[in-house]
Amino acid sequence: MGNLAMRGRKPLFIPFASKACIELLLRSGVEIIGKEGCGNWEKQNCWRHHATVSTLHAFTKNPEHISSEADIVVSDVGVPNIVRGDWLKPGAFVIDMGANPVKDSSCRNGYRITGDVCFEEAIKVASAITPVPGGIGPVAISMLLSNTLDSAKRAFTFT
Numbered sequence: 117m118g119n120l121a122m123r124g125r126k127p128l129f130i131p132f133a134s135k136a137c138i139e140l141l142l143r144s145g146v147e148i149i150g151k152e153g154c155g156n157w158e159k160q161n162c163w164r165h166h167a168t169v170s171t172l173h174a175f176t177k178n179p180e181h182i183s184s185e186a187d188i189v190v191s192d193v194g195v196p197n198i199v200r201g202d203w204l205k206p207g208a209f210v211i212d213m214g215a216n217p218v219k220d221s222s223c224r225n226g227y228r229i230t231g232d233v234c235f236e237e238a239i240k241v242a243s244a245i246t247p248v249p250g251g252i253g254p255v256a257i258s259m260l261l262s263n264t265l266d267s268a269k270r271a272f273t274f275t
């Protein structure tokens with residue numbers, strides 16, 4: 117983490133969740149430089165991409181006001197539907213990292229996985245939003261595997 121925070125240093129690993137967010141944004145053609153972001157996505161990694169990031173937490177006053185100024189919103193709260201459509205700036209890019217089980221008797225195991233963002237409201241405001249399941253989750257798992265591969269290469273001095 118120290119190397120991640122320092123200009124010109126290369127960290128051994130970038131935490132997989134924030135690596136996934138950056139990968140998704142870059143591959144989606146979203147410009148990060150100079151953008152306002154909010155969420156819990158390892159600030160140090162975002163600074164490397166020259167974004168300004170606000171972190172919201174349980175005691176943040178008026179979270180909806182702060183998030184509605186962000187060009188990029190990353191939510192990893194663990195509360196279903198906490199981020200509403202009116203929390204978002206029109207055209208915002210929304211990454212929903214929530215993976216919340218909610219009871220659903222129509223599902224085989226009695227629950228389904230839902231995100232932190234109210235998808236039906238957000239889709240009307242955002243330029244793009246990752247669905248749950250099948251959005252950032254698989255990208256995050258890929259980044260975890262990518263870090264694992266890097267680690268193995270290093271251990272066997274392939275790099």
Ligand SMILES: Nc1nc2c(c(=O)[nH]1)N[C@@H](CN(C=O)c1ccc(C(=O)N[C@@H](CCC(=O)O)C(=O)O)cc1)CN2
Nearest residue numbers: 133193194213214215216229248249250251253254256
């Ligand atoms: N209690 C919580 N813990 C964590 C959450 C959360 O919302 N509540 N978010 C994760 C974020 N994350 C990694 O950092 C992560 C999120 C989602 C997935 C994932 O594989 N999602 C799948 C669905 C999961 C399922 O079916 O069980 C998907 O979206 O398709 C992986 C990692 C951190 N901890």
